[in-house]
Amino acid sequence: MSEPLLVVKGLTKRFMTGGGWFARPRSMTAVRSVNLTVGRGEVVGVVGESGCGKSTLARLILRLIEPTEGDITLGGTRLSGIGQAELRRERRRMAMVFQDPYSSLDPRYTIAETLAEPFRVHGLPVTQQAISGMLEAVSLPASAALRYPHQMSGGQRQRIGIARALALRPEFVVLDEPTASLDVSIQAQIIELLAALREGFGLTYLFISHDLGLVRYFCDRIVVMYLGAVVEVLPDARAVPRHPYTRALMDSSFAPDPKARREIAPLSGEIPSPFNLPPGCAFAGRCSRAVEACRSASPPLTEEGGHAVACFNPL
Amino acid sequence: MSPLLSIERLSVAIGGVTLLDDISLSLDRGQILGLVGESGSGKSLTALTVTGLLPLIGGRIASGRILFDGTDLASLGPAGLRKLRGGRIGFVMQNPMTALDPVQRIGEQIDVVSRLHLGLSGEAARARTLDLMGQLRIPEAAAVAEAYPHQLSGGMKQRIVIAMALAGEPDLIVADEPTTALDVTVQAQIIQILTGLVRERGLALLLITHDMGVVAQACDRVAVLYAGRVAEERAVDPLFERPAHPYAAALIGCIPREGMAEGSLKGIAGSVPPATQFPPGCRFHPRCPHAVDICRTERPLLRETPDGGLVACHLAERIAG
Ligand SMILES: Nc1ncnc2c1ncn2[C@@H]1O[C@H](COP(=O)(O)OP(=O)(O)OP(=O)(O)O)[C@@H](O)[C@H]1O
Ligand SMILES: Nc1ncnc2c1ncn2[C@@H]1O[C@H](COP(=O)(O)OP(=O)(O)OP(=O)(O)O)[C@@H](O)[C@H]1O
Ligand code: SF4
Numbered sequence: 001m002s003e004p005l006l007v008v009k010g011l012t013k014r015f016m017t018g019g020g021w022f023a024r025p026r027s028m029t030a031v032r033s034v035n036l037t038v039g040r041g042e043v044v045g046v047v048g049e050s051g052c053g054k055s056t057l058a059r060l061i062l063r064l065i066e067p068t069e070g071d072i073t074l075g076g077t078r079l080s081g082i083g084q085a086e087l088r089r090e091r092r093r094m095a096m097v098f099q100d101p102y103s104s105l106d107p108r109y110t111i112a113e114t115l116a117e118p119f120r121v122h123g124l125p126v127t128q129q130a131i132s133g134m135l136e137a138v139s140l141p142a143s144a145a146l147r148y149p150h151q152m153s154g155g156q157r158q159r160i161g162i163a164r165a166l167a168l169r170p171e172f173v174v175l176d177e178p179t180a181s182l183d184v185s186i187q188a189q190i191i192e193l194l195a196a197l198r199e200g201f202g203l204t205y206l207f208i209s210h211d212l213g214l215v216r217y218f219c220d221r222i223v224v225m226y227l228g229a230v231v232e233v234l235p236d237a238r239a240v241p242r243h244p245y246t247r248a249l250m251d252s253s254f255a256p257d258p259k260a261r262r263e264i265a266p267l268s269g270e271i272p273s274p275f276n277l278p279p280g281c282a283f284a285g286r287c288s289r290a291v292e293a294c295r296s297a298s299p300p301l302t303e304e305g306g307h308a309v310a311c312f313n314p315l
Numbered sequence: 316m317s318p319l320l321s322i323e324r325l326s327v328a329i330g331g332v333t334l335l336d337d338i339s340l341s342l343d344r345g346q347i348l349g350l351v352g353e354s355g356s357g358k359s360l361t362a363l364t365v366t367g368l369l370p371l372i373g374g375r376i377a378s379g380r381i382l383f384d385g386t387d388l389a390s391l392g393p394a395g396l397r398k399l400r401g402g403r404i405g406f407v408m409q410n411p412m413t414a415l416d417p418v419q420r421i422g423e424q425i426d427v428v429s430r431l432h433l434g435l436s437g438e439a440a441r442a443r444t445l446d447l448m449g450q451l452r453i454p455e456a457a458a459v460a461e462a463y464p465h466q467l468s469g470g471m472k473q474r475i476v477i478a479m480a481l482a483g484e485p486d487l488i489v490a491d492e493p494t495t496a497l498d499v500t501v502q503a504q505i506i507q508i509l510t511g512l513v514r515e516r517g518l519a520l521l522l523i524t525h526d527m528g529v530v531a532q533a534c535d536r537v538a539v540l541y542a543g544r545v546a547e548e549r550a551v552d553p554l555f556e557r558p559a560h561p562y563a564a565a566l567i568g569c570i571p572r573e574g575m576a577e578g579s580l581k582g583i584a585g586s587v588p589p590a591t592q593f594p595p596g597c598r599f600h601p602r603c604p605h606a607v608d609i610c611r612t613e614r615p616l617l618r619e620t621p622d623g624g625l626v627a628c629h630l631a632e633r634i635a636g
């Protein structure tokens with residue numbers, strides 16, 4: 001890994017929910033003691049199923065929400081615990097692209113106004129030329145500036161979302177399922193655009209997705225999450241998974257190749273409720289390799305040669 | 316023997332706009348036909364037409380016909396269609412939430428199908444419901460039957476919708492993106508259940524998806540739709556090995572594969588035009604890397620491929636190589 005740009009230590013987020021007139025408030029841990037390092041220029045993927053805490057992790061890292069515990073450092077500056085003014089300055093160094101290009105753009109603003117917004121927030125001047133340049137960077141014509149979001153396709157909107165994220169030339173960009181709502185044809189365009197922008201601007205990405213195939217294509221290293229915790233870190237896209245959950249994710253992805261056809265052996269059981277996690281490994285109830293220890297103690301994440309796995313009986 | 320479902324030169328219009336143009340497809344018992352294409356290509360419209368729901372969205376069959384087990388659907392009338400749908404044709408809609416009534420218990424919603432279509436008593440219907448839920452590997456079926464939809468996970472709701480589609484003892488299931496909103500592990504469960512039903516009971520399955528991975532793993536044949544027309548219809552193996560239509564080839568090239576080199580993921584430039592702006596000639600020509608003059612003016616007709624498929628491209632022989 002290159003020099004670390006982002007270092008996350010022991011990051012935990014607990015949410016309190018409910019607590020209406022009759023219901024007792026309940027607490028759930030959406031992100032649990034996550035450690036994560038992203039090297040400068042790296043693309044690190046985060047995969048896991050719906051509700052495993054990917055977006056919460058993203059929002060914690062950008063400090064859009066406050067952590068319950070833990071530390072975040074970006075390029076040597078500690079983000080946790082700094083004041084609002086300083087945070088605002090630091091925020092320019094990072095940006096986020098959201099999953100849904102339909103709800104993430106304000107329908108009342110023209111594209112030019114949307115793209116000028118980050119500059120306005122930071123009291124910076126912006127020229128029409130700068131807007132055209134931003135549009136060009138994401139392969140949209142300058143004429144798009146005068147349009148409204150509803151006049152654009154999903155793929156075009158996501159290009160705008162990317163242009164907006166890059167407006168202030170951040171070093172670090174969190175991509176939260178940027179292609180999940182798009183056709184595969186458009187997804188492929190956006191992925192290649194992101195790859196080109198990374199080259200061009202020397203960006204570092206945290207790429208969130210539930211698509212392991214896509215993550216293995218696009219990312220240098222892969223972090224696998226299950227119910228709020230990191231269960232495995234794959235040192236590269238070709239690494240063979242050691243955690244049974246990662247293996248199950250891989251077995252559940254359908255390769256677009258009939259020659260690779262195989263018996264589907266889906267995971268059995270349901271994901272346990274995050275409000276009522278069983279003791280021990282959160283995956284034990286669905287795991288074909290579970291041993292006695294798995295049901296009583298939490299397996300620690302242990303690393304060997306950059307490959308980390310949290311499992312008592314890894315593959 | 317004639318196929319169970321046969322769509323013959325079907326055109327469908329809503330208002331003055333023709334949305335499906337001269338579609339021909341057929342599906343046998345014990346077979347899975349995938350229907351793929353980008354958003355707006357006409358997949359759901361095909362499903363609605365086959366299940367007789369077209370009038371509901373103000374559409375009509377402009378020409379052509381649909382034969383189900385030899386009967387022309389157009390000859391059936393609204394009551395006949397209602398009887399067929401939920402009975403011999405089961406429909407799994409794109410969004411399970413729209414298929415389920417939020418204020419009615421799960422069990423009752425499944426019961427009603429076999430009461431209506433098989434004439435079962437309340438007790439017999441419930442027994443059948445619990446049996447179906449068991450076959451779909453729904454744990455604690457009796458308890459789930461008493462639950463309301465909002466108490467269940469997305470994957471569980473989708474299994475309930477499949478149970479409803481099965482309750483009338485269908486010969487054909489039309490499933491419109493049954494796994495699109497689901498996690499991959501749940502998707503694998505649902506696809507396994509559906510393919511199992513086809514193999515074990517000889518059902519026919521029209522599986523609508525935009526996922527070429529699902530097609531490769533689960534389907535026997537596949538029809539690729541583009542802008543309301545069939546671009547290519549083939550058995551799955553030859554289609555993936557040697558797609559004859561540039562659009563089919565492009566769709567396959569959009570999905571990352573094991574060991575693919577960086578930068579080799581190819582998108583498809585542009586997007587599907589709205590139905591009011593379909594170009595002349597081959598509708599794919601503005602996005603096609605192979606297009607030549609004739610593509611811009613002449614509509615490519617569906618032609619047979621040597622392996623018994625169909626393709627609509629002027630340059631098909633050259634593309635398939
Ligand atoms: N503001 C909040 N209050 C209470 N619970 C929350 C809040 N935000 C998220 N959660 C819960 O935290 C868990 C993790 O949610 P999160 O959105 O991070 O998951 P995700 O991995 O991004 O899922 P998806 O793939 O569906 O986007 C979920 O159980 C969610 O319901
Ligand atoms: N009720 C309607 N009135 C007018 N046009 C419609 C209607 N329903 C669908 N269309 C049009 O018909 C075409 C095909 O739509 P259809 O819903 O069948 O696409 P699809 O292939 O199912 O797409 P998706 O992948 O987004 O579900 C589109 O151009 C769509 O805009
Ligand atoms: S007919 Fe022409 S434009 Fe259409 S797919 Fe074939 S080569 Fe491309």
Ligand SMILES: [Mg+2]
Nearest residue numbers: 054055056176
């Ligand atoms: Mg999320």
Ligand SMILES: [Mg+2]
Nearest residue numbers: 358359360409
């Ligand atoms: Mg549809």
